[in-house]
Amino acid sequence: MLSKRIIPCLDVREGKTTKGICFKNNVDIGDPVEMARFYYEAGADELVFYDITASHEKRNIMIDVVRRVAETIFIPFSVGGGIRNVDDMRNVLLAGAEKVSVNSAAVKNPEIISKGAEAFGSQCIVLGMDVKYVGESVKIPSGYEIVINGGREYLGIDALEWAIKAQKLGAGEICLNSIDADGTQDGYELKLTSIISENVSIPVIASGGAGKPEHLNEVLTKGKADAALIASMVHYGTYTISDIKSYLDSCGVKVRKSW
Amino acid sequence: MIAIIDYDAGNLASVERAVSYLGFKCIVTNDIKTIAGSERIIFPGVGAAGAAMDSLKRLGLDSVIKQAVIDGKPILGICLGTQIIMEYSEENETACLKIIDGFVKAFPPDIKSKDGSRLKIPHMGWNGLKNIKKHPVLSGLNEDDEFYFVHGYYPYPTDSEHILGTTDYGISFASVIGFNNIIATQFHPEKSGRPGLSLLKNFCMWNTS
Numbered sequence: 354m355l356s357k358r359i360i361p362c363l364d365v366r367e368g369k370t371t372k373g374i375c376f377k378n379n380v381d382i383g384d385p386v387e388m389a390r391f392y393y394e395a396g397a398d399e400l401v402f403y404d405i406t407a408s409h410e411k412r413n414i415m416i417d418v419v420r421r422v423a424e425t426i427f428i429p430f431s432v433g434g435g436i437r438n439v440d441d442m443r444n445v446l447l448a449g450a451e452k453v454s455v456n457s458a459a460v461k462n463p464e465i466i467s468k469g470a471e472a473f474g475s476q477c478i479v480l481g482m483d484v485k486y487v488g489e490s491v492k493i494p495s496g497y498e499i500v501i502n503g504g505r506e507y508l509g510i511d512a513l514e515w516a517i518k519a520q521k522l523g524a525g526e527i528c529l530n531s532i533d534a535d536g537t538q539d540g541y542e543l544k545l546t547s548i549i550s551e552n553v554s555i556p557v558i559a560s561g562g563a564g565k566p567e568h569l570n571e572v573l574t575k576g577k578a579d580a581a582l583i584a585s586m587v588h589y590g591t592y593t594i595s596d597i598k599s600y601l602d603s604c605g606v607k608v609r610k611s612w
Numbered sequence: 613m614i615a616i617i618d619y620d621a622g623n624l625a626s627v628e629r630a631v632s633y634l635g636f637k638c639i640v641t642n643d644i645k646t647i648a649g650s651e652r653i654i655f656p657g658v659g660a661a662g663a664a665m666d667s668l669k670r671l672g673l674d675s676v677i678k679q680a681v682i683d684g685k686p687i688l689g690i691c692l693g694t695q696i697i698m699e700y701s702e703e704n705e706t707a708c709l710k711i712i713d714g715f716v717k718a719f720p721p722d723i724k725s726k727d728g729s730r731l732k733i734p735h736m737g738w739n740g741l742k743n744i745k746k747h748p749v750l751s752g753l754n755e756d757d758e759f760y761f762v763h764g765y766y767p768y769p770t771d772s773e774h775i776l777g778t779t780d781y782g783i784s785f786a787s788v789i790g791f792n793n794i795i796a797t798q799f800h801p802e803k804s805g806r807p808g809l810s811l812l813k814n815f816c817m818w819n820t821s
Contacts, residue, residue, distance in 0.1 A: 354725065354780055356738040356758060393805070398738055427630055429760060429803050446623050451803060474622060474659050476734065476762045526736065556736050579732065609738045611756040612805050 356609040357573045358398040358580035359597055360558060361587055363388055365434075366405045368414040370588075386421045392587075393426035396594040396612045400426070401454070401528070401558075401582060404434035405503075416448045423449020433481050433528075442469050446477060454528055456481035457501035460508065460515070463522055470523025479558075480524040484512040484545060485532040497545050504532050513548055520553045527553065528582065530560035538564025538585060546576035558582055566592060566600035573606050614638040614816065615650035617677070619667040621657035621692055630802035634809060636816040642671050652816070653680055655796075657692035658762070661716065662704030664692055674709060681711050681794055688749070688815045689796030694789065695767055697796060703765050712789060712796075714769035723782030731782045734764040739799070741777040741787060749795045749814045750776065750788065757807035759799035761787075766798055793820040 363370045363385055370385045389400055402422070404415040412435060419432055432445045433454030442453045442465075453473075459465050459480060469478045483504060489496040497512035516527055529549055531542035541562045550557040556579035559572040563583045572578045586592050598608045616627050618640045631638040631654070638654070641647060655677060657664055668674045677697075680687055689697050696708050701716035708716070723731045738758040744750055766785040769775055776795065777788035787798040795815070801808035 354739065355731075355735065355761075358737050423626065424629055424633070427633070427803060427809055428805050447625065449625060449629065451626070476658060476736070525734070554732055555734075556732055579737065609758045611758065611807070 354607050356398065356607050357578075357601070358558070359396075359569070359594055359601075359608065360399045360401055360580055360582050361392045361397050361594070362401040362403065362560070362582045362584045364403045364405050364584075365415060365418060367408075367411050368418055371405070385418050386425055389422045389430070390425050392594065393428055396598060396609070397428065398609055399428055399580070400430040402430065402432045402434075402450075404432065406435070416444055419445055419448035419450050431479050431528075433479070438465060439468050439472055442473065442477075446473055452477050452479050452526070454479035454481045456483065457506075459519065460499060460501050460510065463518065466519055466522040466524050470525070475523045475525035478524050479526045479528050480516070480519040481528045481530065482512060482516065482549075483530050483532055484542075486542070486545070495548055497548070500532055512545070513552060516549045516553050520555050524555060526556045526558065528558040528560055530582075531562060534562030535560070536585075537562055540564065540568040541572035541576055541578075541581070543571055543576040546572055546578050550577040550579070556580065566597045569597060570601055570604045570606060573601070574604075613650050614652050614654060615647045616640045616654045616656065617647060617673060617693075618642045619657065619664060619671055619673055621659045621664045621667065623658075624656055626800075627654055627656045627690065627802045630809060630812055631816065634813050634816060642673065644672055644676050647673070647676050648679070650685075652686040652688075652818075653677070654688045654690065654815075655693035655696075656690040656802075657696070659692055660704055661692065661695060661701040661706040661708065661765070664696055665706050665708060668696070668709075677709060678711065681792075684793045684820055686815065686818045686820045687794040688812075689794070690802070691763060691798060691800055694796035694798050695765055697794065698767050698769070701765065711794060712767070712769055712774055712791065713771055714767065714774070716765050717768050718765050719782070725782060734762055735781045736762045738804075739779050739781065739787075741779060742784070743775070743778045744788075745776045747776055747790070747795065748818050749811060751814055752810055753807055759787075759797070759801065759804040759808055761799045763798060767796075
């Protein structure tokens with residue numbers, strides 16, 4: 354039976370990994386290639402890299418990081434952050450990423466999803482969604498609204514409607530980040546995750562709020578997520594991937610135990 | 613030299629990187645002479661069956677692969693490469709290479725797990741192997757090992773002798789198939805960590821003569 358995936362997420366700025374706490378106060382914690390190797394050997398099922406480099410000129414540093422990661426680990430990894438068009442996607446995929454994730458650019462220009470899926474296949478295209486709870490309304494029926502540009506810009510788009518539309522356009526997977534839960538380590542946004550996951554046929558990766566193994570159990574069962582993103586709880590050594598998988602296994606969640 | 617066949621079906625660099633990492637010489641190529649002169653062949657690919665068969669024919673690679681099967685050269689199919697060696701695919705209603713008898717089916721849209729929950733399509737992520745047959749390329753693998761899959765279609769060989777391993781996803785399907793000098797996996801060994809690299813290494817050393 355298919356295993357639920359545990360996916361460490363590495364934020365990278367100008368070639369160094371950071372961990373953003375609610376998108377602020379980033380601190381340097383290491384070399385992305387070494388961290389990728391570490392998590393690969395520790396039993397991560399996949400890795401996610403977010404390039405948060407602000408300066409456009411320095412963005413090709415990330416391509417070099419992707420190339421070196423691809424030579425080092427032999428599990429899938431995706432790269433997101435600053436992907437604006439099909440050429441950006443191609444550069445990341447040719448450098449060796451398995452998947453590329455689009456977020457703000459897809460909201461502004463949904464065609465990037467269909468063009469990317471046509472050029473590289475749906476399996477390569479991950480839709481990143483940053484979502485905030487704003488209360489149910491006529492305009493936002495699910496109560497969850499899409500936020501772009503690192504949590505700053507609201508466009509009046511309902512998260513559930515956007516997820517369904519993106520799937521139709523050819524997204525192969527959704528990485529669903531709750532702005533409310535992100536950085537709190539108080540647990541994933543279960544309601545949001547289950548609403549999206551139950552209404553699309555593509556896999557959903559839950560993101561934001563992981564602080565302890567119990568949170569992953571909740572989101573992979575009640576939240577109906579297919580995979581769970583983790584960051585601080587492993588980056589600072591509080592838990593190992595083995596700890597998390599052993600716990601999930603004891604709860605009856607199917608995980609990959611041999612690597 | 614190992615030829616990794618390039619027929620415009622996805623990014624093949626990950627296969628090349630994994631084989632090089634294991635210390636074997638390989639080349640990503642669509643050159644008929646290079647493929648014909650190679651010691652062994654890897655036939656990977658992601659994408660749709662229809663477009664892939666069109667590319668193979670346009671590049672004249674369909675006959676090169678069939679000849680390699682006859683010549684007894686070791687051949688490894690991966691993912692779409694595994695589907696294309698069957699007779700026919702439901703995807704785009706495509707006539708394929710007819711190297712292995714049987715066809716390629718789509719997962720039923722309403723498949724459910726044992727507990728009754730809906731299963732998503734494509735089948736994406738890590739899953740295990742069952743009914744692993746004794747085979748030099750599968751040597752050392754066991755049912756605890758998992759492999760990375762991404763697919764909505766699966767091979768359905770007519771002769772059960774051609775099934776070398778199966779995987780459960782709502783249904784049980786053939787995830788490793790082959791006979792004589794050809795073996796093919798529905799999963800991506802190049803993205804499957806230690807057991808995947810182990811399978812690739814076994815293939816690179818497989819003596820079919």
